[in-house]
Amino acid sequence: MVHQYKKNGYNIIMDVNSGAVHVVDDLAYDVIARYETADKQQIVTELLKKYADVPEITETEILDSIADVEELKEGGDLFSEDTFRQHAGELKKRLSTLKAICLNVAHDCNLRCKYCFADEGEYRGKREIMSLEVGKKAFDFLVENSGTRRNLEVDFFGGEPLMNFKVVKELTEYAKEIKQKTGKNIRLTLTTNGMLLNDEVIEFANREMENVVLSLDGRKEVNDKMRPTANGKGSYEIIVPKFKKLVESRNGKTYYIRGTFTNHNLDFAKDILHYADLGFKELSIEPVVCDPSEEYAIHKGDLPTILEQYDILADEMLKREEEGKGFLFYHYMIDLKHGPCIAKLVSGCGVGLEYLAITPNGDIYPCHQFVGEDEFRLGNVETGIERTDIQDKFRGSHLYEKEECANCFAKFYCSGGCAANAYHAHGNINGIYEIGCEMQRRRVENAVMMEVHRAMREAE
Ligand code: SF4
Ligand code: SF4
Numbered sequence: 001m002v003h004q005y006k007k008n009g010y011n012i013i014m015d016v017n018s019g020a021v022h023v024v025d026d027l028a029y030d031v032i033a034r035y036e037t038a039d040k041q042q043i044v045t046e047l048l049k050k051y052a053d054v055p056e057i058t059e060t061e062i063l064d065s066i067a068d069v070e071e072l073k074e075g076g077d078l079f080s081e082d083t084f085r086q087h088a089g090e091l092k093k094r095l096s097t098l099k100a101i102c103l104n105v106a107h108d109c110n111l112r113c114k115y116c117f118a119d120e121g122e123y124r125g126k127r128e129i130m131s132l133e134v135g136k137k138a139f140d141f142l143v144e145n146s147g148t149r150r151n152l153e154v155d156f157f158g159g160e161p162l163m164n165f166k167v168v169k170e171l172t173e174y175a176k177e178i179k180q181k182t183g184k185n186i187r188l189t190l191t192t193n194g195m196l197l198n199d200e201v202i203e204f205a206n207r208e209m210e211n212v213v214l215s216l217d218g219r220k221e222v223n224d225k226m227r228p229t230a231n232g233k234g235s236y237e238i239i240v241p242k243f244k245k246l247v248e249s250r251n252g253k254t255y256y257i258r259g260t261f262t263n264h265n266l267d268f269a270k271d272i273l274h275y276a277d278l279g280f281k282e283l284s285i286e287p288v289v290c291d292p293s294e295e296y297a298i299h300k301g302d303l304p305t306i307l308e309q310y311d312i313l314a315d316e317m318l319k320r321e322e323e324g325k326g327f328l329f330y331h332y333m334i335d336l337k338h339g340p341c342i343a344k345l346v347s348g349c350g351v352g353l354e355y356l357a358i359t360p361n362g363d364i365y366p367c368h369q370f371v372g373e374d375e376f377r378l379g380n381v382e383t384g385i386e387r388t389d390i391q392d393k394f395r396g397s398h399l400y401e402k403e404e405c406a407n408c409f410a411k412f413y414c415s416g417g418c419a420a421n422a423y424h425a426h427g428n429i430n431g432i433y434e435i436g437c438e439m440q441r442r443r444v445e446n447a448v449m450m451e452v453h454r455a456m457r458e459a460e
Contacts, residue, residue, distance in 0.1 A: 001015075001016040002015055002078065002079060004033060005445055007445060007449040008453060010452050011023060011028075011029040013032055013078070016412065017081060017083070018077055018078075020078070021336055021452065022072070022077070027051070027062065027065050028068065031062065032069055034047075035079070036079065040063070043066060044062050044063065047062050088400045095347055097147035097149055098142055098145040098146050098147075098152075098355075099146065099149055100142075100350065100354065100355045101142050101155070101356050101357065102358070102367065103135065103161075104158060104357060105135065105156055105157070105164040105167055105168060105360065106129045106158040106159040106163040107128045107159045108128070108129060108159045109158060109160045109163070109193070110195045110196070111195060111235055112228050112229070113193075113228075115262060130167055130359075130360035130361075131360075132167050132170050135167050136174055137362060137381040138362065139154065139175065139178060139186070140381075141358070141364075141381045141384070143178055143184055150185060151184075151185050152187070153186065154175070155188075155190075157191050158191075160195065161190060161192060162195075162197070163196065165201065168190070172188060172204075187210045187211075188210055188211075190205050190209045191258075192212065192214060192215070193215045193227070194238070195235065195238060195239060197243075197246060202246045211255065212256075213255070213256045214239075214246070214257050215258055216236075216240065216243065216257055217259040217265070217271065218265065219270065219271055220236040222264065222265045223235065243280070244278065247280060256282050257275045257280045257282065257284070258283075258286070259271060259272075259275075259286070260285065261285055262288045262298065263296055263302055266302055266309065267309060268306075268309055271285060273313075276327045281326075281327040282327070283329050283330065284329065284331065287306070287439060289421045289424055289425065303435065306439060307438065310439070310443055311442075314447075314449065317329060318450060318453055318454075332450055333447070334451060336451050348398070348415035349415070349418070349419075351367045351370075352367070352378070352391050352393075352394030353394055355367055358381060359371055359372075362380045364378040364385065365378060366391075367420060369418075369420030370420060376390060394419065394429065397419060397429055398415075399411050399414075399416030401416075402430060402431070402432060404437070408437070408441070409444075410437075410440050410441045410444040413447075414444070417432050421433040
């Protein structure tokens with residue numbers, strides 16, 4: 001499968017199955033567009049007509065270009081076959097060991113974000129915080145189900161995890177005990193809204209957390225509209241100075257400023273640039289996925305604006321890089337040097353199999369976005385997994401099982417999308433969320449274009 005597009009003055013050819021990316025001239029671009037549907041003579045005739053007023057483009061030139069395409073095809077870099085398809089089902093069936101858990105240490109929150117899938121921390125249940133005992137059992141459950149994996153991950157999540165900071169600290173110590181006893185290294189992440197950050201928490205997070213995810217929705221007016229405090233005030237002025245302090249003292253350790261955009265800020269490129277202007281360098285923003293009847297929901301008609309915003313962002317990022325003011329945007333981080341990895345492709349985010357979410361009472365769900373959906377409760381840390389039938393559904397779900405994905409040029413960068421989004425959009429984990437797919441495809445095009453641009457810049 002080949003995907004070709006023009007962007008920023010580049011004619012880009014993505015050979016989807018090999019992962020190869022080519023930048024070609026106009027003639028080769030037109031040859032490749034016709035290569036699979038027309039014979040040589042037809043291609044020559046059509047292109048001589050198209051380039052009638054370009055004297056350099058002769059029959060010989062066109063035949064040379066066709067020969068170049070044939071050579072790339074023989075070398076496996078163009079029109080390559082999909083060699084992964086036959087192994088995908090088998091590989092996914094073998095996925096069984098746990099790698100990471102999202103630990104909901106608090107089903108309670110001190111913000112009232114309007115779009116919160118955690119239902120202001122309650123997750124369709126009651127407000128609750130995790131005891132140390134349940135937390136330890138969750139860590140034990142992770143270790144016991146991790147097979148021979150040495151590196152594991154726990155994300156302290158909520159609600160707002162800092163509403164249960166004491167248990168977060170105690171579990172951090174427990175992770176060290178586990179390492180001593182078993183040799184398993186548990187990499188910790190804290191996802192926080194920032195309200196309870198103080199010097200003690202910042203010092204702790206920067207010492208113990210490999211990663212911190214900091215929730216902020218961009219410009220003050222945007223953030224404050226969607227992320228008010230419990231008494232209805234804006235949260236921006238409270239959290240931004242704390243985030244700055246944390247990031248400045250983080251000594252190069254990873255963090256992410258993570259936002260959500262809704263139809264109130266379809267000009268969300270401005271929000272990402274606002275993060276960058278505040279001095280943050282590792283950024284991400286995701287579209288809200290919610291009931292379409294919500295007043296802030298994103299609809300199909302918003303797509304042209306949204307796609308344009310991704311383009312504006314890509315252009316501005318390249319410009320800022322040249323000015324020495326570059327930053328990372330999660331969706332534009334793409335690796336073109338190594339081809340697709342089949343294991344990663346079929347595991348995707350690992351939902352339900354390699355990655356699980358655990359609630360304050362120890363209940364286990366496929367991921368944080370399924371928490372509170374009774375039909376997806378897999379078991380409890382006391383009893384282990386009780387519903388292997390649900391896990392089997394996730395095991396049977398991979399990108400080759402979805403017709404739309406198998407024919408999508410972004411499939412090897414997307415791995416078949418988010419099962420939770422598909423479920424919330426259509427009630428089926430095997431479906432796709434079309435609006436999200438359009439965004440994903442544009443992000444992949446932009447990310448590839450940016451890598452091409454950087455390579456050209458280096459070559460100059
Ligand atoms: S963008 Fe959509 S169709 Fe394409 S691979 Fe991802 S989920 Fe599948
Ligand atoms: S299903 Fe979606 S929300 Fe859940 S872990 Fe995967 S990508 Fe994330």
